[in-house]
Amino acid sequence: MFSSTLKSKINQLWNKFWSRGITNPITAIEQISYLLFIRRLDELDTSKIVKSEFTRENYHSIFEGKFKLNPLESEEKETSGNTIDKQKLRWSQFKQLDPEAMLERVTKFVFPFIKNLQGEEQPYSRSMQNAVFLITSPLLLDEAVKAIDEIYEEIKKQQDKGQEFQDTQGDVYEYLLNELAQAGKNGQFRTPRHIIQLIAEIVDPDITDQICDPACGTGGFLLGAYQHILTKYTSLEHLHEDENGFKRGTLGDRITKDQVWKKLKEKTFYGFDIDQTMVRIGLMNLILHDISIPKIEHMDTLSKKYDSYEGDEQYSVVMANPPFTGRIATTDMSDKFRIDRPQTELLFIDRMIHMLKPGGKAGVIVPEGVLFGSSKANIDIRKALLMDCQLEAVISLPAGVFKPYTGVKTAILVFTKVELKAKKFHTEKVWFYELLSDGYSLDDNRKKLMDNPLPHAVGSYKEKLGDDVVDRTGQHFYVPLSEIKENDFDLTFDRYKAFNYQEEEYEPPKDLLKKLLEYEKEIKEGMEELNRMIQ
Incomplete structure (x- = not known):
């Protein structure tokens, strides 16, 4: 603690x-x-x-x-x-x-x-x-x-x-970095560590992966992926439960080959950011955590410069929380994008689909507007997710997750790349989950609560992903592609959730008014009695 x-x-x-x-x-x-x-x-x-x-x-x-x-x-x-x-x-x-x-x-x-x-x-x-x-x-x-x-x-x-x-x-470093999130400049703000843990548990990166964050900031997602891998390869007797209910370990004693350690620390973690200061801090942050050669570059991954620097389908894991409200000049924007609008929250999804190898997996945080926006660009990106990828899960997050910096409603998209620019849909159904609490108060103070709901969310993802949950009154369920198509590819949880409405019976207004007059009479008599007592 x-x-x-x-x-x-x-x-x-x-x-x-x-x-x-x-x-x-x-x-x-x-x-x-x-x-x-x-x-x-x-x-x-x-x-x-x-x-x-x-x-x-x-x-x-x-x-x-x-x-x-x-x-x-x-x-x-x-x-x-x-x-x-x-x-x-x-x-x-x-x-x-x-x-x-x-x-x-x-x-x-x-x-x-x-x-x-x-x-x-x-x-x-x-x-x-x-x-x-x-x-x-x-x-x-x-x-x-x-x-x-x-x-x-x-x-x-x-x-x-x-x-x-x-x-x-x-x-300590996390607490220091809190000072960077001053009002969420350009939609950029740090992702809480426990949300990074949640995504790492779901995406489940491993020692054979090449892991990338295309808007890495201080390197939080890369570090979260590294710590997840260390935990996976730490013996049970060296694990402990952290404040969010997750098992954690930093020893990695089950990794016994030097060449595996060398790859993990030198050729596993890749990141890009447009802010040179963030790149320096991110590099030092990872080196401080014993990742000897992190590969973080000063570059805008949405630009043409990135296209000339690196080709498509380079990474097996992508984890990110890209800027929500940024814009990029259309003259600098990559020619590869299938949309022509300079909204970074949409372009980053397209870029991540390009970055992933076939079979590669992503966990990305998006503003909820991406899930229901009616513009052609919004709909095209959602179609691309459902066609190029198997969109496995949409996890709705509480509105206060990023407080005190923003109250914007967000969600986590989990998808596996199948085929770039596919001609058919590779998603048959999508699993929806509503995270009602992340274990912290949803006000500006964000105090830790007693319960730990995040491990339950991970367990639900792992246990229910292969089952057809048809009851939509609960916290999670499946929606078939056919129904998503009928709703203009809307991917919001509330669009498909079934609400139970219980009819309430009320007394007739005449009876209610009669009771109010009786209460008023009793109050008046009580006040008169009190007045006589104090005179």
């Missing part, structure tokens, strides 16, 4: 940045991400050194040798003051310096070091080329380093109490 003490310490860290003039939440989280990243690198490297000594594995520390500001210099021509022992770049080393010396070392050596961690061909290195360390105050850096150490000390306390370390660390 994320403690109030931990929240307080994170809020104090935010306040330090605010009071020192870094007031833009995106700028602050980017700079804090750099510091978290630097500290975690030291910690992970130390942990791997200890593990290699115990297992006798051959591990080479990233802090071995010397770091040169100009790597092209030869050993004989090293410029004085431009080379440093990499051990001095560790968090545990520079945090002992006085504030001025610390700022100089971090600015001059540590930050350039983390910018050049991976080869130039990797997305991380490309995204970090223009990154700038904006902390110029020695006092702010000193205060931030101490605050982050205090946060990690609190994490260690929770670890000692039985809380999984990686989950708690993820919660």
